[in-house]
Amino acid sequence: MPETPQSPGSGLIAQYLGAVGDALRGLDTAVLQAIADTCVSHCRAGAQLFACGNGGSAATASHFIEDVAKGIQPQGRRRVRAIALTDSVPLLTAWANDTDYANIFAAQLDNLAEPGDLLLAISGSGNSPNIIRAVDCARERQVHTIGLAGFGGGLLRQRAHQCLVVPSANMQHVEDVHLVVTHLLYTYLKHALETVSDPNGKTV
Numbered sequence: 001m002p003e004t005p006q007s008p009g010s011g012l013i014a015q016y017l018g019a020v021g022d023a024l025r026g027l028d029t030a031v032l033q034a035i036a037d038t039c040v041s042h043c044r045a046g047a048q049l050f051a052c053g054n055g056g057s058a059a060t061a062s063h064f065i066e067d068v069a070k071g072i073q074p075q076g077r078r079r080v081r082a083i084a085l086t087d088s089v090p091l092l093t094a095w096a097n098d099t100d101y102a103n104i105f106a107a108q109l110d111n112l113a114e115p116g117d118l119l120l121a122i123s124g125s126g127n128s129p130n131i132i133r134a135v136d137c138a139r140e141r142q143v144h145t146i147g148l149a150g151f152g153g154g155l156l157r158q159r160a161h162q163c164l165v166v167p168s169a170n171m172q173h174v175e176d177v178h179l180v181v182t183h184l185l186y187t188y189l190k191h192a193l194e195t196v197s198d199p200n201g202k203t204v
Contacts, residue, residue, distance in 0.1 A: 019170065023177045026167035032181065035146050035162050036188040042118040042144060043189060049082040050113065050143075052105040052134055053122035056175045057148075058086040061122050064182040071186065074193040083112065085134070105134035115142035120182075123147070124174045126154025126165070135159045148181060150174030 043049060049068060051061035065084035072080055085105045086092070095104045109119070119138040123131040126149035135145045136159060147153075147160035150168050157163045166177040 016173075019168070020173050020176050023166050023168040023173050024180060027177070027181075028164065031162065031164050032184070035164060036185055038144065038146065038162060039118065039185055039189055040192040042116070043080050043193060045116060047081075047144075048112070048114065048117040049080055049120070050085055050109065050117065050138075051082075051120040051122070052085040052131065054128050054130065056171075057122040057124060057178065060175065060178050060182055061086050061120065063179070064120065064186060067183070067186040068189060072190045072193055075195075080189070080193070085109070102129040102133050105130050106137035109134055109137045109141065109143070113138060113141045113143045117141075117143045119143050119145045121145060121147050121156060121160060122149075122178055123154070123156050124150050124171045124178075126151060126156035126163075128156075131156060132159055148178050150177075 039049075049065070051065050052058070053061040062084040065082045065087075068080050069082040070079075074080070085108045091108065092104045095107045099107070113119075117138075119134065121131045121135050121138075126147070132155050135147065135156065138145050139159070139161075145160040145162070147156040147163035148166075149156045149163060150166040150171070151174070152169075153163055153165040157165055164181065166174045168174050168177070
């Protein structure tokens with residue numbers, strides 16, 4: 001049989017998948033573990049969970065909150081209170097139009113956040129002004145802040161209490177890894193909050 005000619009894009013496919021795999025393998029798993037444990041401890045304590053981002057990161061923030069709010073049913077208690085600050089287009093455009101685009105998330109946190117809550121702030125560059133302003137507002141209100149970034153982390157790495165930086169300078173690869181990380185955090189939260197232990201601490 002004649003050989004099937006190789007697609008001219010096959011090399012690009014392998015290169016792209018390889019780069020994303022390298023970025024995943026390059027994650028600081030100790031930082032990721034610490035972030036996952038922080039999410040569990042805060043949600044067990046009844047914290048509200050907020051998330052925000054721009055563009056593709058907004059979609060990831062919304063996706064993460066949808067997973068958490070719907071997909072986790074803790075044993076013997078209500079579901080996690082989870083809010084995507086990205087999801088009300090009328091509110092976002094009102095704040096952007098009447099004040100400044102950099103206020104669209106911080107203004108919402110100013111109304112909703114309470115001490116002990118948790119904010120997941122996603123920025124590929126780590127330098128988005130509205131993300132940094134949201135983190136600063138959250139910290140002022142004693143909200144624990146977690147950042148997901150790439151490109152070295154930018155200001156987000158400096159301002160958030162915890163920050164996981166994807167070791168890549170390609171926005172698509174960074175966003176791919178952020179989606180994997182948020183799915184991982186959801187899975188970790190679901191397992192921790194839905195697991196029942198007997199009086200001796202054994203899983204049942």
